[in-house]
Amino acid sequence: MAKKVTIEPVTRVEGHGKVTIHLDDNNQVAQSRLHIVEFRGFERFVQGRPYWEAPVLVQRLCGICPVSHHLAAAKALDVIVGAGTGDGLTPTGEKMRRLMHYGQIFQSHVLHFFHLASPDLLFGIDGDPALRNVIGIALEHKELAVQAVMMRKFGQEIIKATAGKKVHGTGAIPGGINKHLTQEEKEQFLNGPDPLNVDKMIEWSLGALEFFKGYHAANKDLIDKFAAFPSSHVSLVRKDGALDLYHGVLRGIDNDGKKILNDVDYQDYLEYIDEEVKSWSYMKFPYLRSIGKKDGWYRVGPLARMNTVDFIPTPLAQKEFEIFQAYTGGKPNGMSMHMHWARLIEILHSAEMMKELINDPDLYSGDLTVKGTKQKEGVGLLEAPRGTLFHHYRINDDDQIEMANLIVSTTNNNTPMNTAVNLAAKQFMNGQTEITEPMMNAVEVAIRAYDPCLSCATHALGKMPMDFKIVDKNGKVINQKFKNGE
Amino acid sequence: MKNNKKILFYGYGNPGRQDDALGISFVDEMERWVRAQNIENIDFDTNYQLNIEDAEEISGYDLVIFADASMEPIKGFEFSKVERSDAQVEFTMHAVSVSFVVDLCYKMYNKAPDAYLVHLKGYEWELDFDKGLSEQAVENLQGALDFIKEKLLGIVKNSSTIIL
Incomplete structure (x- = not known):
């Protein structure tokens, strides 16, 4: 009997996530998906607000990384007030x-x-x-x-x-x-x-x-x-190729280390990056336009950054970076852990x-x-803890925000997280007749490596224990477990 | 007013989410009142959520009163003693519970303050920049403030940390 295992929500991940694992008649993993209920309404809420409020308003988006949103918004507005694009x-x-x-x-x-x-x-x-x-x-x-x-x-x-x-x-x-x-x-x-x-x-x-x-x-x-698993990697790098988490140009490399985004100006990010919508997920799937939807996905975050940069501009970290690089002989590292x-x-x-x-x-x-000639539109990027964070605003003649677009780090990692979940499920669940807590945790370990921040849920006390469900192909729940439940 | 016990009020929540601001609003109002009363030895702190470093912060106090919004079906507000627990009742581990913070404090420093939680019932949780606390939430906040002010005067007078 084909089964579907649901882990809902994922512990130690901010926001609301759910993992569904479909098992076939032989208890082999047929497909795994990470579903994320992501709050996507923020862009609409800032419309009509004076642009200078944005760096404070965006902190309401998430109590976990408010500083990253604060700074990314400020960087975008630097462009709008004519203060340049991060180095002005x-x-x-x-x-x-x-x-x-x-x-x-x-x-x-x-x-x-x-x-x-x-x-x-x-x-x-x-x-x-x-x-x-x-x-x-x-x-x-x-x-x-x-x-x-x-x-x-x-x-x-x-x-x-x-x-x-x-x-x-x-x-x-x-x-x-x-x-x-x-x-x-x-x-x-x-x-x-x-x-x-x-x-x-x-x-x-x-x-x-x-x-x-x-x-x-x-x-x-x-x-x-x-x-x-192998993948492409994207991050900001300093113009000379150094690790720079605050400002730089966008660089992407493929699994062979070949540049697929060649140190481009992030003000033009829409020329290079698009987002795909899939029917089974609320969260979009970004990809590089030049490669296409199927293979254009990429990883962001600490691992991606170690793969894209040429060096680290502080001595102790540089020494550790050299050890890290040597481990794969200088080739891109695709090991999630x-x-x-x-x-x-x-x-x-x-x-x-x-x-x-x-x-x-x-x-x-x-x-x-510093101030200069006002502009109507600006993009702010930085490397947040979890990866590249995009803020993009356009204002009208009354200084109100008329358009906002955000691509958060976790969204950039959507396909990689799904890939990691699928691999972990196959490694730990294939052929098993009973779903155990360690198996569930193995799947979560794969997700946690990306430190996803699904954000935006209010956190008032006492809600949402973990809920495990095994469902047959007809939708009938044949087994259910609560983790931390009553 | 003289006060021999070190006391901390700690409110948490996202003030951008209407009634999720109840915990922080409670602490802000308490701070105004305590300053006006000139009561010594009381500190105030707020944050979006509790986290592991709060275990270190509370280790320096005799009494900690946490305040948070609640979606639970309580009436107005509830006031309860916080028992130490390593249970992970919340779905996120980027934040932790009050019981978890107190337990972590105890396990790291071999001591923990007497801790209580003011749990304030909220109703509206939308991201809305123009709306603050809902009308009912304001009523609950006022009720909790009146209750805690009276309790605080009592424990300061008796130099105690035992409220319940």
Whole structure:
């Protein structure tokens, strides 16, 4: 009897996701799909609002990565106020924004690795579900848990110092930034009591990398083979090919490393990227126009960035990048679990960048904003923790937003996540007659590697336990389990 | 007003989602009132959601009062003691529950504050820039504020952290 297994919603993934796995009569996986109920109405809500409100309004889109939306919107509006396309700001304006951004990347990646990913590594995909979270780490690896918490806190403090506050920060404004860093904040971040100083963050970032590399050496099958598949990769890169998470040109490479997006200006992104709608998903499927719908999909995020860039412009992260590259002989890396490795290199890079920026005198004096000739339309791109984030606005003669288009990182990774789910399902569920918690978690591990942020759900307490369903080909539920349910 | 216990009010929610702002509104109103009363030793914090670093923050307090909006079928508001729990009752792990934060605090620092949750009933959750709290939510907020102000004066007077 053909069966359909539904995992709804996916735990440890922001928003509302559901996985459906269709089994054939022999319990072989016939097809797997990740369905995402994504909020797509935001573009409509900002229509009619004064353009200068956008950097604050867009933070309502998501409480998980508000800083990324804040900065991407501000970058788009830089174009509209005539401040150029990311490199036209004052040194203070650009560097304060960069510090905010690297603080965000740092704390977001730390949450993902220590809280969401490392429990699977420390306790195993088939480990006790009660331990597969940061509580389990606190019980058995207390030092790691404390590091995770303090690294998160450091990143949050950087955001607070640059964005102004935790909820609805106002730091980035069209054409620049609204404040300097103070000398007191500098002293706190550089020389604050252990562990809340940037040198400790660098030390712990290196420690996390060593932990991962040690785990990798002992678990090569899992890390190298789990949900591994070839793909194209897209990210921003600095004009000289360096890793730059805040600004650059769009580069894409195929699975052989050949450039398929040749460092193009992202203001023209619509010439290169389109989105396909599929009947079974609420989330669109972006693809490169030059390659077409079928094969034009690509990965974004930490792994993609390690594949597209030529080098990393901070010394410790560059050294780790060279080890990462050498592992595949310089060829593009398609191993989904190496996303964690790439993420850890970016944690280290972000810590190094924060130190460099905090020491930069431009953060403490200098003009905050710049303006030029107003434009009607602007695009802002940056590399958010989960991948490339697109914000595009057009205004009317009354300075109101008349068009907005957003492509969020998770949407860019839609096809890759579906591919990873299908591979994990085949690896763990083929031929099985009973669906177990470890099998379900294996599928989730594949999704979690991409750290999807499905966003936008209000989070009031007490809703949505996990719901597992096995449904036969006639739609009849033949088995149902609740995870964390009553 | 002298107060010997270190107290934190912590509200969370997305203020861009109408009644999801109840937790943050509650803390903002409490802060205004506490400042006017000149009560010492009370801090206030807000965020979109709770997260693991909040375990470190609450470790420095004797008493923490969390505030959040609720979609549950409660009447007006509820006030309850937070029991430590490592259970993952929420579908997202980019955010964590109050019980989880208190439990993580205890497991990392071998201590945890007395913690309570003000759970405020909300009704409207749309992303609407022009609408704030719904009328009923405002009533619930006021009821919770009146209740907590009275409790707070009591515990400050008695130098206690036990409310329930």
